[in-house]
Amino acid sequence: MMQTFTQFGASDIFSALGIDWKMLVFQIIGFVILVWLMTKFVYPPLIKTIDARQEKIEASNEAAKAAEEKAANATKEIAKLLTEARKEAAEIVTTAKEEATAIATDTEAKSKQEAERIVAAAQESIAKEVLAAKKALHNETIELVAAATEKVVGKNVSAAVDAKVIKTALEESN
Numbered sequence: 001m002m003q004t005f006t007q008f009g010a011s012d013i014f015s016a017l018g019i020d021w022k023m024l025v026f027q028i029i030g031f032v033i034l035v036w037l038m039t040k041f042v043y044p045p046l047i048k049t050i051d052a053r054q055e056k057i058e059a060s061n062e063a064a065k066a067a068e069e070k071a072a073n074a075t076k077e078i079a080k081l082l083t084e085a086r087k088e089a090a091e092i093v094t095t096a097k098e099e100a101t102a103i104a105t106d107t108e109a110k111s112k113q114e115a116e117r118i119v120a121a122a123q124e125s126i127a128k129e130v131l132a133a134k135k136a137l138h139n140e141t142i143e144l145v146a147a148a149t150e151k152v153v154g155k156n157v158s159a160a161v162d163a164k165v166i167k168t169a170l171e172e173s174n
Helices: 002-017 020-155 159-173
Strands: none
Touching: 020 159
């Protein structure tokens, strides 16, 4: 009874479900052929395209990471250069101030030297003029004394006597 049940039971189940077992076999064979054809001709190019896209995506991600690193390095380098530029600018300003102070000090010293030279030259010139004026005054005094003596005495006194009288008069007045 068991044999009859499996023989008729399986056939009856397929019939009860409306399945033709011959058609089912053909469909299974067709499905296997379809899977084999897909595996042979469709899947390799499809897998290849998917792999290529995946590689491009990974390469793009790596390039993006590299670009981010370069940007970060560039930002650090720019900050470093700005710091160096600020230091150099501060040094230049300090140097310029020092040079300006040195130039001002040097100019002041030169001006003082020039003023001292002018004052010394003026004092020397004044001293010469005073000496010349004293000599001129001395000579005029001698002439006036000689003229006055001549008028008082009424006669012409020799130059040696005049000089002696004038010298004595000058010594008395000093």
